Amino acid sequence: MTQDELKRAVAQAAISKVESAIADGEIIGIGTGSTANFFIDLLADYKNDIRGTVASSEASAERLKSHGIEVLELNNAGTLGVYVDGADESNHHLELIKGGGAALTREKIAAAASKEFICIADESKLVDRLGAFPLPIEVIPMARSLVGREVVKLGGNPVYREGVVTDNGNVIIDVYDFMIDVPRKTEETLNNIPGVVTNGLFALRPADVLLLGTPDGVKEMTR
Ligand SMILES: O=C(CO)[C@H](O)[C@H](O)COP(=O)(O)O
Numbered sequence: 102m103t104q105d106e107l108k109r110a111v112a113q114a115a116i117s118k119v120e121s122a123i124a125d126g127e128i129i130g131i132g133t134g135s136t137a138n139f140f141i142d143l144l145a146d147y148k149n150d151i152r153g154t155v156a157s158s159e160a161s162a163e164r165l166k167s168h169g170i171e172v173l174e175l176n177n178a179g180t181l182g183v184y185v186d187g188a189d190e191s192n193h194h195l196e197l198i199k200g201g202g203a204a205l206t207r208e209k210i211a212a213a214a215s216k217e218f219i220c221i222a223d224e225s226k227l228v229d230r231l232g233a234f235p236l237p238i239e240v241i242p243m244a245r246s247l248v249g250r251e252v253v254k255l256g257g258n259p260v261y262r263e264g265v266v267t268d269n270g271n272v273i274i275d276v277y278d279f280m281i282d283v284p285r286k287t288e289e290t291l292n293n294i295p296g297v298v299t300n301g302l303f304a305l306r307p308a309d310v311l312l313l314g315t316p317d318g319v320k321e322m323t324r
Contacts, residue, residue, distance in 0.1 A: 102314075102316050104223050104225070105135075105139075106314075107223035107224065107314030107315070107316075108135060108136040108139050108187075108221075108222075108223055108314060109139045109143075110314045110318075110319055111136065111139075111221040111222065111223065111312045111313065111314040111319055112136060112137075112139035112140040112142075112143055112221055113139075113143060114221075114312045114319040114321075115140055115185050115219055115221050115312055116140065116143050116144065116147075118183070118219055118310070118312075119182075119183050119185065119219075120147075122182040122183045123147055123150050123151055123152075124150070125182065126152045127152070127181070127182025127183065128152060128153045128154065128155060128173065128178045128179070128180075128181050128182060129144075129151060129153075129154045129155075129181065129182060129183055129184075129185070130154070130155050130157070130181040130183065130184030130185065130186075130211040130212070130214065130215050131144075131154050131155065131156045131157060131161050131165060131184075131185065131186075131211075132157050132161065132184070132185055132186020132187055132204075132208055132211070133156075133157050133158040133160060133161050133186065133187075133202050133204035133207075133208060134186070134187040134201065134202045134204075135187070136187035136221050136222060136223070137161060137185065137186055137187050137221070138161075138164060140185050140221060141161060141164050141165055141168065141170075142164075142168070144165075144168070144170060145168035145169070145170065148168060148169045148170045148171075151170060151171065152171070153171045153172070153173040153178060154170055154171060154172055154173065155172070155173055155174070155175045155178050155181055155211060155214075156172055156207075157186065157204050157207040157208040157210075157211045158202070158204040158207055158208075158268055159268050160202075160204075161204075175210065175211065175214060178214075180214060180215070180216060181211065181214050181215040181216065182215070182216055182217070183215060183216065183217045183218075183219060184211050184212050184214070184215035184217070184218045184219070185219045185221060186199070186208055186211075186212070186218070186219075186220060186221070187199075187220070187221055187222055187226075188220050188222050188226055188303075188308070189201040189226065189234045189301070190226055190227075190228050190231050190232075190233065190234045191220060191222060191226055191227055191228070191308065191311055192227075192228055192229065192230065192231050192284070193227075193229070193322070194307060194324065195220065195307040195308040195309070195310075195311050195322065195323075195324050196231060196284045196285075196302070196303065196304040196307045197220060197231075197301075197302070197303040197304075197307060197308060198231050198232075198234050198236055198237075198301050198302060198303075199237075199301045199303055200236075200237030200238075200239070200273070200300075200301030201234070201237065201301075203237065203239075203262070203265050203267050203268075203273050204267070204268065205237055205239055205299060205300070205301045206239050206267065206269055206271075206298050206299050207268060207269070208303075209299050209303065209306070212303065212306050212308075213306050217309050217310070218306070218307075218308045218309050218310070219308065219309065219310045219312065220308035220310065220311045220312070221312045221314075222311065222312070222313060222314070223313070223314040223315075224313050224314060224315045224320075226313075227311075227313060230281065230282075231281045231284055231302070232279050232280065232281040235260070235275035235276055235277045235279075236257070236275065236276040236279055236281070236291075236300060236301055236302065237262075237273050237274070237275050237276075237300070237301040238252070238259075238273065238274045238275075238276060238291060238297055238299075238300040238301070239267055239269070239271050239272075239273060239297070239298040239299055239300075240271055240272050240273070240274055240296055240297055240298065241271055241296045241298065242270075242271060242272050243296070244294075244295060244296020244297070245261060245272055245274065245296075247294075247295070247296055248274060248294050248296050248297055249261070249274060251294045252274065252276055252291075252294075255279075255290065255291075256278075256279065256280060257276040257277065257278060257279040258276065258277040258278045258279075259274045259275070259276050259277075260274065260275045260276075260277060261273075261274055262274070262275055269298065271298055281302070284302050284304035285304040285305055287300075287302060287304075288300060288302035288303075288304045288305055289305070307324065308324075309323065309324060310322070310323050311323075
């Protein structure tokens with residue numbers, strides 16, 4: 102199976118998981134990225150049944166609207182029934198690295214606003230230890246150099262993601278060669294640097310369910 106076929110399979114499995122939430126009139130949170138895009142496209146079949154969605158990026162909002170699916174502001178949506186999103190890495194505790202698509206802050210907000218976070222990924226994303234994927238940090242532009250120096254003090258190798266501006270008007274620093282032994286601690290430490298909006302570790306609010314696409318079918322992991 103190709104990677105896209107695995108992504109589509111997990112997106113289909115996630116659709117089955119959210120059917121009851123849709124029937125109950127819950128608002129569905131929608132992530133960002135190529136796996137989330139498969140989910141959005143499959144969700145189009147339910148556009149007449151969905152009360153509303155909240156998107157974690159402008160790109161996902163546009164894709165939802167192109168299918169005729171209602172998109173709400175989070176401030177008007179209350180608690181989300183379920184949030185479905187991809188990841189760049191997941192460990193076996195369902196702690197994640199996200200933000201490869203630069204949408205990490207809105208993704209973290211949507212996950213925090215949700216009763217249940219379902220992560221969808223192909224099997225290449227499951228790792229024993231987080232950190233082979235460079236850890237994204239969203240940074241207020243004037244703090245870029247300061248944050249970079251602080252990251253070096255913590256042992257990371259910060260690289261400015263040139264040409265990328267987030268939906269919130271900020272920049273992204275990707276941290277290479279980082280030892281992430283205790284993800285919750287690293288998440289807190291980085292978020293305490295002035296100028297950091299948030300970092301791409303989802304350990305304080307990990308996924309509740311991980312649907313993993315494998316050639317043998319979709320595997321489900323829970324915390
Ligand atoms: O965090 C993200 C975007 O900010 C994505 O969920 C992550 O990059 C995975 O993307 P894909 O499904 O394309 O592999």
